[in-house]
Amino acid sequence: MTNRERCQARIVRGSDAPCSRLVVSLGRPVGQNFQTTMTLIALVRPTQPNAGKAMKKIASFLFAAAAVSLATPASAQFAKPEDAIKYRKNALFVMQQNFARLGAMAAGKASFDAKVAAESAAVAEFMSKLPWAAFGEGTDKGDTRAKPEIWKESVKFKEYADKMQSEMSKLAAASKTGNLDDIKTAVSATGGSCKTCHDAYRKD
Known part of the structure; x- marks a missing residue:
């Protein structure tokens, strides 16, 4: 083998x-x-x-994400609304898990490891690009905390999503430097962009 x-x-x-x-x-x-x-x-x-279970979930999702992104255009990726909801929730979960590692290091709750920081930031940056195709028509109901305002204010929602992705890219760049102070600054900005979107478009 x-x-x-x-x-x-x-x-x-x-x-x-x-x-x-x-x-x-x-x-x-x-x-x-x-x-x-x-x-x-x-x-x-x-x-x-x-x-192990979390790793299996993450790996399974990433394989599925790759297959979906290659096989079909964004508008036709999901056979059912619940598939889209599951996809975007899993994408956000993987992103959050990796961002949380950086957050813990920035807050002094975990030992700083430059290699792990850079790797986690790279995964979080990639995952930050995936959820948005899954906010299509008919995905506002079901097992989701997404507010209906997402579909009423689609332009504003996209601006928030783009802002978060931009901050996540800056975080990935900062993490490559291995400078903890730069990472702390980028973590704060990225976390702020996430909170702004959650406050506006996620149910409590």
């Missing part, structure tokens, strides 16, 4: 064995988005001994 196969097997099992920095290759180029997603799957690793 090759290193790639061993790593893939560990991800599917939800093992806590690290598989950092291994790019999963399918043997042929299939598009930048897919290759980026495979890299992110390799970078995601649990932070606790019992985090």
Whole structure:
């Protein structure tokens, strides 16, 4: 069994064995988005001994996200509204989990690790681009905390989403420097953009 196969097997099992920095290759180029997603799957690793289930959930979602983004245009990605709701909630969950690592380091609640910070920021930045195609018509009802104002104020909602993505990109850039003060500043700005959107468009 090759290193790639061993790593893939560990991800599917939800093992806590690290598989950092291994790019999963399918043997042929299939598009930048897919290759980026495979890299992110390799970078995601649990932070606790019992985090296997969370890792499996994250890896499964990233595989699904890659398949969906390659197979169909954004307007036709979801067969049912509940599929779209599940997709966007999972995307936001993965983003939040990685952003939270950076937040903990910035707040002094976790030891600063420049490598983990950079990797977590890269995953969070990528995931920040995924949820928005899933806010289509008919996805305002069901298992969601999204307010109906999202669809009434779509231009403003998009501005908030774009702002968050921009701040997430700045955070990723700051994390690459390894400078904790820069990361703290970017974490604060990113968290603020998330809160602004939540206050306006997420139900309590």
